[in-house]
Amino acid sequence: MLSKLGVCSRSQAEKAIREGRVQVDGRVVLDPERPADxxxxxxxxxGEPVAASKRVYIALNKPRGIVVSAADERGRDTVYDLLKDAGLPWLGPVGRLDKASEGLLLLSNDSVWAARLTEPKHHVDKTYHVQVDDIPDQALLDRLVEGVVEEGERLAARRATLLRHGEKNAxxxxxxxxxxxxxxxxxLAAHGIEVLRLLRVAIGSLVLGELPKGQWRHLSPDEVRLLGGDETR
Structure with missing residues (x-):
């Protein structure tokens, strides 16, 4: 319930409850699974009343080397350092980008909307531009779509196309x-190819566009709806 209200993440809520920081009708509750209305x-x-937060949806152009985490045990910069002093409520990342990857990252306090975007059954396309240390031919691109099984998981691309190439990379x-x-x-590693740079440029119909690196913007109501949400909830 705390997560759905946009107050914090599920893990943060569970931690707060187990630490005795949550009261229901004047009594401290220590069981995160206890029903509440x-x-x-x-x-x-x-000590502060819990109320539904205004729903916030933002797009961020994540730079390379930034961790997608609320806190990092190794003291590395996180995406929340980029949002510092912005006056935003708690926001959770909608999906992930690893430290070495960059580009479009969504954050929101609407956990229901976020779940719709990240659940595999909804199949929201995510588009990446990837620089590699080889010049793949069409046969290799076809194999990327056919997929491989690696460590018990099937890995495949929905589409793979060559954008441009030089003498040594593409x-x-x-x-x-x-x-x-x-x-x-x-x-790509399963086919002997190393990634030199990985940039997410679109999620569904939402494109990164000209958003500067390290900057963020609010999504418009139409963008929220097109991605499967409803900003009026």
Whole structure:
């Protein structure tokens, strides 16, 4: 319930509850699975009444080397450092980009909307431009679509096309309709190809466009709806 209200993530809510920071009708609750009704019960977090936060949806151009995490045990810069002092409520990443990857990242406090975008059954296309240390031919591009089984997981691209190439490397456009951990890097590595740069340029109909690196913007109501949400909830 705390997560669905946009107050914090599920893991943050569970931690707060187990630490005794949540009260329901005047009593401390230590069980994260205990049912609660935000309309009929008075719920406090750190002594403050819990209410639904205004739904916020943003697009961020994540730079390479930035971690997608609220905190990093190794002290590395995170995407939340880019949002510091922006006056935004708590926001969770909608999907992930690893530290070495860059490009379009969505963040929101609408956990239901985020789940629709990330659940595999909804098959929201994600488009990447990938620089590789080879010049793939059409046969290899076809094999990327056919896929491989690596460590018990099937890895495949929905589409793979050659954008341009030089003498020693090339840029590919790879579209995924589901994302596993380091999906593209593992898929290409299975064919002996190393990724030099990986940039996510679109999620569904939403494109990165000219958003500067390290900057963010609010999604428009139409963009939220096109990605499968409803900003009026």
């Amino acid at each position: 935000s309309e009929r019960q008075r719920i406090l977090l750190d 840029w590919l456009e790879i579209v995924l309709d589901e994302g596993r951990n380091r999906h593209i890097r593992r898929l």
